[in-house]
Amino acid sequence: MNKPELLVTPGSVNEIKKQIEAGADAFLIGEQRYGLRLAGEFNRQQVKEAVALAHEHGKKIYVAVNAIFHNEIANELDDYVAFVKGAGADAIVFGDPAVVMAVRETAPGFPLHWSPETIATNYYTANYWGKRGAVRAVLARELSMDAVIETKEQADVQIEVQVHGMTCMFQSKRPLLGHYFEYMGKSMEIQKRQGTQNMLLHDAERSNKYPIYEDANGTHIMSPNDMCIIDELQDLVEAGIDSFKIDGVLQTEEYRIETTKLYRKAIDLCVDQPDQYEEEKEGMLEAAEALQQEHRPLDSGFFFKETVY
Amino acid sequence: MNGLKNDGISEIIDGKRVIVKKPELLAPAGTLEKLKIAVRYGADAVYIGGQEYGLRSNAGNFTFEEMKEGVAFAKEYGAKVYVTTNIFAHNENIDGLEDYLRGVGEAGVTGIIVADPLIIETCRRVAPNVEVHLSTQQSLSNWRAVKYWKDEGLDRVVLARETTGEEMRLMKEKVDIEIETFIHGAMCIAYSGRCVLSNHMTARDSNRGGCCQSCRWDYNLVEMEDGAEVAITQEGDSPFAMSPKDLRLLQSIPGLIELGIDSLKIEGRMKSIHYVATVVGVYRKVIDAYCADPENFTIQDEWLEELEKCANRPAAPAFFAGTPGADEQLFGVHGKKASHDFTGLVVDYDKATQMVTLQQRNFFRPGDTVEFFGPNLDTFNQIIGTVVDEDGNELDAARHPLQIVRFKVERPVSKDDMMRKGL
Ligand code: SF4
Numbered sequence: 239m240n241k242p243e244l245l246v247t248p249g250s251v252n253e254i255k256k257q258i259e260a261g262a263d264a265f266l267i268g269e270q271r272y273g274l275r276l277a278g279e280f281n282r283q284q285v286k287e288a289v290a291l292a293h294e295h296g297k298k299i300y301v302a303v304n305a306i307f308h309n310e311i312a313n314e315l316d317d318y319v320a321f322v323k324g325a326g327a328d329a330i331v332f333g334d335p336a337v338v339m340a341v342r343e344t345a346p347g348f349p350l351h352w353s354p355e356t357i358a359t360n361y362y363t364a365n366y367w368g369k370r371g372a373v374r375a376v377l378a379r380e381l382s383m384d385a386v387i388e389t390k391e392q393a394d395v396q397i398e399v400q401v402h403g404m405t406c407m408f409q410s411k412r413p414l415l416g417h418y419f420e421y422m423g424k425s426m427e428i429q430k431r432q433g434t435q436n437m438l439l440h441d442a443e444r445s446n447k448y449p450i451y452e453d454a455n456g457t458h459i460m461s462p463n464d465m466c467i468i469d470e471l472q473d474l475v476e477a478g479i480d481s482f483k484i485d486g487v488l489q490t491e492e493y494r495i496e497t498t499k500l501y502r503k504a505i506d507l508c509v510d511q512p513d514q515y516e517e518e519k520e521g522m523l524e525a526a527e528a529l530q531q532e533h534r535p536l537d538s539g540f541f542f543k544e545t546v547y
Numbered sequence: 548m549n550g551l552k553n554d555g556i557s558e559i560i561d562g563k564r565v566i567v568k569k570p571e572l573l574a575p576a577g578t579l580e581k582l583k584i585a586v587r588y589g590a591d592a593v594y595i596g597g598q599e600y601g602l603r604s605n606a607g608n609f610t611f612e613e614m615k616e617g618v619a620f621a622k623e624y625g626a627k628v629y630v631t632t633n634i635f636a637h638n639e640n641i642d643g644l645e646d647y648l649r650g651v652g653e654a655g656v657t658g659i660i661v662a663d664p665l666i667i668e669t670c671r672r673v674a675p676n677v678e679v680h681l682s683t684q685q686s687l688s689n690w691r692a693v694k695y696w697k698d699e700g701l702d703r704v705v706l707a708r709e710t711t712g713e714e715m716r717l718m719k720e721k722v723d724i725e726i727e728t729f730i731h732g733a734m735c736i737a738y739s740g741r742c743v744l745s746n747h748m749t750a751r752d753s754n755r756g757g758c759c760q761s762c763r764w765d766y767n768l769v770e771m772e773d774g775a776e777v778a779i780t781q782e783g784d785s786p787f788a789m790s791p792k793d794l795r796l797l798q799s800i801p802g803l804i805e806l807g808i809d810s811l812k813i814e815g816r817m818k819s820i821h822y823v824a825t826v827v828g829v830y831r832k833v834i835d836a837y838c839a840d841p842e843n844f845t846i847q848d849e850w851l852e853e854l855e856k857c858a859n860r861p862a863a864p865a866f867f868a869g870t871p872g873a874d875e876q877l878f879g880v881h882g883k884k885a886s887h888d889f890t891g892l893v894v895d896y897d898k899a900t901q902m903v904t905l906q907q908r909n910f911f912r913p914g915d916t917v918e919f920f921g922p923n924l925d926t927f928n929q930i931i932g933t934v935v936d937e938d939g940n941e942l943d944a945a946r947h948p949l950q951i952v953r954f955k956v957e958r959p960v961s962k963d964d965m966m967r968k969g970l
Contacts, residue, residue: 306707306738309714312689336691356754357635357684357740362665380746380754381637388638408762409741411709411866414789417873418768422784438776439787440767444748447769456738457789461747531774545750547757 241509242474243481245300245398246498249278251287253491258291260495261502264298264481266331270454271311272318273302273331274355275406277486277494282321289326298328304353305455306409307334315340323348329373338370349373351398355406356380361392368395374480379405379465383541387477396480402466402497402526403485404449405539408459415452435488438533447533449488460488465539466526468500469519471508496529556807557841566804566838570811573629573727574827577816579609582617582628584820587963588922589831592627593617594660596816599647600632600640602684602756603816614654627657631816632670633682635663635740635754648674658702662740667701678702680727684740684754690718697724703809708734709866712799715806725809730796731826732814734865736762736789736876763790763881785879792875795862797854798846800833802867805841821889821908824965825857828922856887856967884970890917891966894951896959903956905945911968912944919956921964929956929966 245264248254254265267280267288280288285301292299301322303315315336322330323345330337333354341348352358352367353376364375374396377386390397415437419427431437431452438447439459446462467474474482484501486494504522507515527536556568574590576582585593595617596608609617609630618628630651634640644666651659652674659677661667662684670679680703681687681696688707696704703725706715710728718726735742743753744761751757765786768779780787794814796803803811811834813826829850837844854862860882863875890911895904911917913931920926934942934954945952 306686306709306741307689307692308709309689309717312691315691334689334692335695336689339691339695355741356743357662359635359754360638360641360663360665362641362668363636363663366664366668380743380752385638392638406741407743407747408737410737410789412736412789412791412871412876414736414876415768417876418787418878420873421876421878427779436771437779438769438771440769441748441764442767446748448766450768459744533771533776540746543750545746545752545757547752547755 239475239509240478240480242479242505243298244498244501244505245481245483246494247277247484247486248288248494249486249491251280251284251291253278253494254288254291256491256495257498258295258297260498262297262498264300264328265292266300266302266483268302268331272305272315274304274333274409274455275458275487276302277489282325285322285327286325293326300329300331300351301325301327302331303337304331304333304355307336312336316344319344319348331376341371347371351376352395353398359385361389364389364397365392365394368393374398376400376483380540380545382543382545383470383473386479386541387473390477390479398481398483399474399479400465400485400539401471401474401482402464402468402501403483404460404464404488404534405485406458407448407461409456411456413452414457415450451488461539463535463537463539464530465541466523466536467538467541468504468526469523470538470541471504471519472512472515475505475508493529497526500526554807556805564841566841568804568807569834569838570804570808571627571727572827572830572834573810573812574823575732575813575816575818576617576823577603577608577818579613579617579620581816581818581820581823583620584963585823585827586621586624586626588824588827590626590827592629592657592810593621594629594631594812594816596631597647597651600634600636600644600666602631602633602754602758611650611654614651614656618655628655629658629660629678629680630654630656631682632659632666633662633684634756635684636665637755640755641665644669645673648677652677660705667699671700680725681705682739683707683729686738686740688714690714690721693718693722693724693726697722703727705729705812707738708794709738711869712802712806712867715803715808719807727810727812728803728808729794729814730800730803730811730830731794731862732818733793733860734791734814736791763788788876788878790877790881791865791871792863792877793858793860794865795854796864796867797829797833797850799864799867800830801837801841801844804834804837819857819889820892821965821967822857824922825853825920828920829853855885857885857889859883859885887918887967887969889965890968891945891952893919893921893960893962893964893966896956896961898959901955901957901959902953903960904951904953905966907945907948907950907952909948909968910944910946911966913954915968917966917968919958919960919964919966921961924960924964927958929958
């Protein structure tokens with residue numbers, strides 16, 4: 239049985255070192271200008287350092303170029319793509335077809351991961367992007383376990399699935415926090431809102447709290463719970479899912495590293511000693527729960543939840 | 548406005564500049580009745596939903612039979628019909644897609660509006676005569692992505708609502724493909740396709756038509772400080788809201804025409820026939836007036852007033868001139884009442900007796916001052932006299948929805964004209 243890759247989102251080059259020790263296999267990095275909802279900012283120099291460090295240990299670096307682009311940045315994509323290729327990164331993660339165009343022109347054949355988040359919902363479309371240069375599809379978080387497994391069975395590309403962390407529910411181009419503060423006449427708050435990562439929307443009716451923050455890509459609203467399926471990896475491993483992602487956006491470095499350690503153990507057990515995994519999975523879930531802040535409950539995302547329409 | 552260069556958009560005819568590239572006015576049609584009204588009031592094309600694969604699960608979607616009837620009706624007026632087929636499909640939706648698209652093709656529609664490459668490719672295979680238009684659900688916002696879809700062979704792209712006029716200009720310059728953009732109606736505050744609030748809050752999949760408009764709800768803003776929650780929204784404050792004003796680009800129609808935009812789209816398959824008639828009627832006038840004589844064109848106050856008669860939210864130009872400010876969102880209010888009530892639809896008119904036969908749509912009574920309008924009618928006011936029912940019995944008021952009533956009107960009206968009452 240192939241062992242799925244454990245992909246994490248480090249906040250800095252320094253964290254990559256610790257993440258390698260903790261057991262991560264691959265890293266998703268990038269900068270706000272081109273990438274969405276990243277755990278840290280990596281300028282070009284830092285991307286190069288990250289690649290050198292990761293490759294020294296046989297690990298991989300994927301660079302996020304997955305924003306929704308407007309003309310201005312679309313014009314810069316050749317330059318950035320050329321840089322990523324030159325830096326020796328292992329793949330570019332994209333959502334906007336403008337990136338496919340830039341790669342065709344500037345770095346033909348460079349591996350792409352198709353990751354448009356909410357809209358990666360079926361195997362046919364995953365294979366469609368496969369024919370256009372994607373070697374991997376990162377599936378929407380809103381799919382059920384059965385749908386994920388069926389997609390893997392039918393896919394000609396690698397399949398990546400998020401197994402832990404928060405997920406994005408909403409992205410607006412408008413600065414919604416800034417607009418609210420402006421409406422309220424809180425000019426001090428308007429200034430400091432960008433870069434602030436400790437705001438929550440309270441939905442009283444559902445007793446939910448949704449993290450909300452602003453950056454260069456607009457306003458992002460995140461799920462009220464952190465997804466965690468550390469105790470449900472068996473079926474995904476058996477199905478041959480290629481990569482498990484822990485999304486560490488809006489978390490501390492310490493949290494991310496501890497989570498990586500837990501999943502390292504879980505994946506290894508699940509593949510090498512499935513019986514032992516069965517025995518220990520409850521305990522690993524409890525250990526994951528112990529890492530959570532009080533206002534961030536764990537749940538299993540949409541893996542076992544029915545959605546209608 | 549650009550001048551006299553040969554831009555394919557205008558020509559000098561008899562010493563006067565006129566627009567030769569008139570954009571299509573594209574209207575929503577949630578039902579066959581709305582389709583007919585939209586076409587009668589001047590839409591060049593309508594978009595409808597079929598019974599599957601579209602994003603408005605409850606917009607009264609068309610059966611294949613109704614599609615055929617709609618296509619035939621539209622054809623009489625030289626209008627086109629497009630079918631929105633713009634869900635992001637899950638694996639379970641793949642079964643049945645081919646049959647569905649064949650049905651759409653056989654119904655004779657001009658095109659489908661699609662977001663998911665699965666549906667694009669399948670349509671090509673099983674209904675190759677149907678045009679494929681990329682839906683706004685793809686949030687297409689840069690010229691290189693436009694180029695991508697052009698190279699993929701699409702006939703038209705609908706832009707993201709976040710696209711500015713300047714961005715449209717570059718897209719048009721760089722890529723030769725039809726561009727469609729929204730000019731009027733309600734909008735997502737999120738990038739289309741990138742909002743799953745409803746999935747989380749109500750277990751309904753927004754990208755398959757289940758959106759519950761959670762973005763229009765009220766929230767409180769809280770800040771975490773050292774593990775403790777501090778309320779930012781205080782007692783008495785307006786709640787945190789992210790509800791956008793509706794889009795209204797009436798004043799920018801000249802700019803859109805000069806940019807060479809191919810199709811101007813009105814949102815609202817769920818809206819009433821009164822809304823469709825009013826909005827389509829106004830934009831028809833604006834487009835025609837500008838194209839006939841761009842140099843002497845001015846925005847008429849009465850057009851803006853007319854739109855207010857059916858508007859249930861304040862309106863703004865959104866992204867056309869750049870990212871909208873705080874004043875383009877609704878705080879503390881959720882909307883407003885339209886200035887007029889839709890009170891009746893003209894079914895018939897008898898020249899000899901000057902009697903109108905009307906289908907009641909909202910309460911009215913003798914003595915009320917009402918307004919009649921229609922696609923070929925100069926709007927006029929009327930004080931209602933004696934009202935009788937179908938059997939000739941005099942009524943003190945028209946109380947029942949869809950009730951047929953008759954009364955005398957001062958000027959001739961015709962079928963499908965409408966009656967409204969100021970509030
Ligand atoms: S909740 Fe609002 S922003 Fe989200 S899909 Fe629905 S209308 Fe659009």
